[in-house]
Amino acid sequence: MTARTAAVQRPSLLRRLMQENSAVRRLDGLMLVAVAGLCVIGTLLVWSCTRTWAPGSTGLVKKHMLNEAIGVVLCAMVATVDHRAMRAYAPLVFFVSLVGLGLVITPLGATINGSHSWILLGGGFAVQPSEFAKVGLLLIIAMLLAQPAEGVDRPRGLDVMLAILAAVVAMGLVMLQPDLGTAMVLAVITAAGLVLGGVRKRVIAGLVATAAVGIFSVFYFQLLEPYQVARFTAFVDPSVDPRGVGYNATQSLIAIGSGQVFGKGLLGGGQTTGRFVPEQHTDFIFTVAGEEFGFLGSAAVVVLLGVVLVRGLRIARKCEDRFGTLVAGMIVCWFGFQTFVNVGMTIGIMPITGLPLPFVSYGGTATFANLIAIGLLQAIKVRGQSFL
């Protein structure tokens, strides 16, 4: 069938896409623009801070762009799926991500950059199942809590228990790696699900108390790795050991602060070129933005992330089914938490935690997971509300 005959028989693809109430017209364009902007900035920053690894190289930028391309494809694929249909797949997705997390702690798992959270795929590729676990967990929790009992506006007790169980299992597996940062993200996702899902305040209060006792006993029985404790100590007072644990905090502050209002220009950051801040392409990528783009640039990054979050909240609010609202709300909390913790730690208002900055940090699996989440939001946006 030629294009011409197709055009005769049906409106052109373009026209169909541009039709009022078409799926494309209903996409959240502003969010997509913000995400695209963040991806572009991330690409530039990854280039800036990894090109110095070897003379004349472009660093990780090509690989990063490939990751982003794959992520965009995944995003588009997810966006085309009706999110309500996903409820059916949620247990499967969750199960697969649990298997992934399980594989990490088997001999198949690999340690990269000090964290044992990888599965090597060969050919230089590796995945971090804990990133997918975020998606898996929020889907299963949303599925469980979105089916309220007859006539009540609250999830059933059993479902709440199951949701918490799912979260505990996932978090436990993540902690075995150990990856405190991701475990905290999972906790935040779970909490968001429970709160938004309409669980009673007293149940939430009870859970908060339990969590507090849990955190206390973690410290009290010294279940954390010494370096994790040290990070918190150094957060309280970075001058404790400026060459050791306080080093990261101090150096990232110096890098960001020295950017001043307008920054030193792309590739112009002396602190970045000198590689004074560790993990600068992943967890500390925001320091590159701060140094090279200054306050204007780094605040712009925060604003773009804010646009994603606010638009995500809008999607959650406007969605007419509980599942969509819950998924969108949890995604917003996930991104919001990671944004706040990541940016906060580089500017000295949060402890150093190994969490990447969504859409900006280098990292294949995280990019995939983030863009899949955007795809989910878009799917919810497209189908979550009735038009006219």
Add this chain to the structure above:
Amino acid sequence: MIRMRTRLLVLHVLVLTLLVVLVGRLYQVQVVHGQEFVTRATETRTRTVIVPAVRGQILDSSGRPLVRNRTALVVSVDRALLFRTPDGGLKVLTKLSQVLGRPVQELQRKITPCGPKVPKPCWTGSPYQPVPLDEKVDTREALQILERQEEFPGVTAEIHSVRQYPGGRAGAQMLGYLQPVTEEELEKREGLKAAFSGVDLAGRDGLEYVYDDALRGKAGLRRVQVDRMGKALGVEDQVTPVPGDHLVTSIDSRIQAVTERALARAMKSAPQADGGAAVVLDARSGRVVALASQPNYDPEIWGGGISARGYQRLMSEKSGKPLVSRAINGQFAPGSTFKISSVTSMLRAGYPLNGTYDCSGSYNVGGRAFNNFRGIGLGPMNLHTALVKSCDTIFYRAAYEQYLKDGGRYPKKTPKEIFANTARAFGFGRPTGVDLPGESGGRIPDRAWKKSLWNQTNAVTCERSRKGYPEVKDRARADFLKRLALENCTEGFLLRPGDSANFSIGQGDVLVTPMQLARAYMALVSDGKVRSPRIGWAQVRPDGKVVRTIPVPVVGKLPLSEKERHYIKNALSQVAQDGTAAGAFSGFPMDKVRVGGKTGTAEVWGKQDTSWFASFAPTKNPQYVVVVMVSQGGMGAQTAAPAAREIYEGIYGIKRAPAVPGGRLTTKLPVFRPDGTVAPR
């Protein structure tokens, strides 16, 4: 769904709040405090390294180097970077010790900063400056380090300049040495005060110390951009160092070598000799031509950080304290060489120049017989013969008579003290002011000195006079000491008759340095003016421009008329031919070069005599004044005079080629080409 909406609204507010917090904090960090972080960033990103200036050379009168610079590959360690490696640098040091072939412990000690509990070898410099570990690295070792930088973080091999002494041990004390500058010394310097590094060296003794400002130049600075591991990424800016000026001295390196050889041989010839000095002055300019002191040492020992053992050896009594220059710090009774002052005292006291004096075998001074040398009387003679034959009794008599005139034991209110004051006019009793640090002044034992000595010692001597010397085994000696203590206790503040007699022949309490004696003879045989000798002649920029010529200041005048001066000089001119030094100079071609001088044999209680010879040549319009002193060397004619003869033989080329053409010293500064090399004459 309604509850859900409410909670979503709360979440909305929360998200916006957190975003505002982030942007607010960013504003605070980047806009409000941005400038502070820019400063801190510069501090972390750049490292300021002191680039030491190339130190000027010390040259002899013909431009030959006495001290020059040799480039050496120096391996240095940056402690800050070393300690950033996981095990505090132990692995790197171990690997380095294999390359350098030195024990790890030694390297560790060398990079530890000095402190109250940290003995040498340790690092005296700034903890932020790379510590030089080895200055004798060959290219192969340096390449091993430079090519595998990743295995040696914080270790570099760089070309530095190190002092080198072409003359070996010659004039070691005079040239001095360098040591890393201390923080206090740097405080006193001008410029670059904030930049204490420890690489900067400071002259610690000798010419290196006196002319430190001229030789040092100005250190430069280099601000290097570094990465996290301290790897230099590029030079951000730099202040080029200004090389130091050269010091041209009046030392003639060939005469210096001759002098060193002669002194060393003299030391060997006297079995108990424990120290010696030789001073060669240019009588026409007042400058120093050669200055030797024994025992000496190899100044290269200071390069590359002296070891604790090496330092102790230099300071110890056993090695004879080779750091101490006997030429300016050795204080000894001058013996008969002092008679030039005594004969002048006689003239000033009114004894006639052409008078006849009885050189009796002994002379009674205050009830005690003072004997002529070996107690032999030589009969009546004039002052000329008294000097040539070195008669003692003539001077005893004159000194005693003047002593009595001043009131004897209990002096008048204003005693003239002609002998002491004349000695002062010859420059004895105070430092000559030669351009060397820490010079001794000698001693003129006049009435005031006796008093001050008694003030210091009477407590001890008076107690001894009561308790005696029970610890001395020999009864007779203990008794003698007790009587002596009593005498010193009761009348030690008085100048006794014997003191005056001893003084007149340079014995007893009078002390002079070889440099003092040399400049006194120089004044006598040149123009009667007392000068402050100089070793430094000119300060010359590396491009050859003469910055300044160092003058030889006149500091006094001998109390002698020209006639009297020539009379004494003529008398001394005969000593080497027919006088006390005739034996030492037998066979010396006096027709070619006539040498004048005076021997001295000073008694030291409990030790061998100090051997002196003070001389000049040629006797007509003298060019050289040569003074040789050998402590515990025996008689002047026996040890010091032959050494002086050897020096003259070397200068004038009696046995081999002369050290200087025609025995004449150059009067012109060496000429430097613009590239800093010395143009041939």
